[in-house]
């Protein structure tokens with residue numbers, strides 16, 4: 001039996017205006033359970049909401065650690081347009097050659113797998129992508145990583161400012177892969193009116209703060225995980241509890257149960273990129 005938990009928010013419902021562009025962001029896909037529910041639910045979700053642009057964070061898609069070229073292409077096959085990542089991006093080393101294969105090949109699928117743009121100069125891969133939807137709307141996706149409680153990288157705030165100077169699309173989505181809520185909320189305000197949406201990722205716990213800021217940027221501090229909620233942010237709970245009890249090294253294995261698809265749906269004006277609504281979603285598989 002499948003059960004759907006769908007949280008309606010205070011933001012306005014979809015307007016139904018034909019000109020509106022609907023965007024789906026899928027939160028961190030974790031291991032096989034996460035991929036399984038994406039396979040099962042993503043097509044119906046896209047159809048139900050007439051979604052034209054789908055972005056997913058896939059940094060935990062391969063057993064909870066990293067992403068492989070094969071898994072990336074499976075996610076593209078399922079209807080994902082762009083895949084973002086974060087601190088686990090290099091856990092599966094084969095993704096490095098895959099990303100490098102996109103050099104000089106803008107049309108390749110590999111070019112649509114991003115690593116955070118504020119990684120050190122010379123890092124393989126790309127931190128942003130610009131494309132066009134099936135109805136001809138230009139869009140850009142920027143991937144950034146936070147610096148609070150994470151590896152120190154370049155300043156994501158100023159780097160976003162720089163990138164925006166060279167992006168011509170009006171519809172711009174930002175995946176801010178970060179630990180601290182303060183840093184994520186701050187970036188939303190910093191970019192308000194200059195991007196369509198700032199989606200927080202990494203903590204795997206969805207926050208109940210989705211809103212459209214005054215100048216038209218939709219934000220949610222963390223969109224949550226697409227994976228097994230019966231564990232501890234995706235990992236078998238016994239292993240993590242033992243880790244906290246002993247501080248001993250242990251092998252992390254994905255949990256299996258209570259699989260959910262978490263994400264956010266945003267509607268915007270494709271001519272201006274201004275968001276009109278954001279809706280938090282959580283679909284449950286049983």
Ligand SMILES: [Fe+2]
Pocket residue numbers: 059086087088177201202
């Ligand atoms: Fe992460």
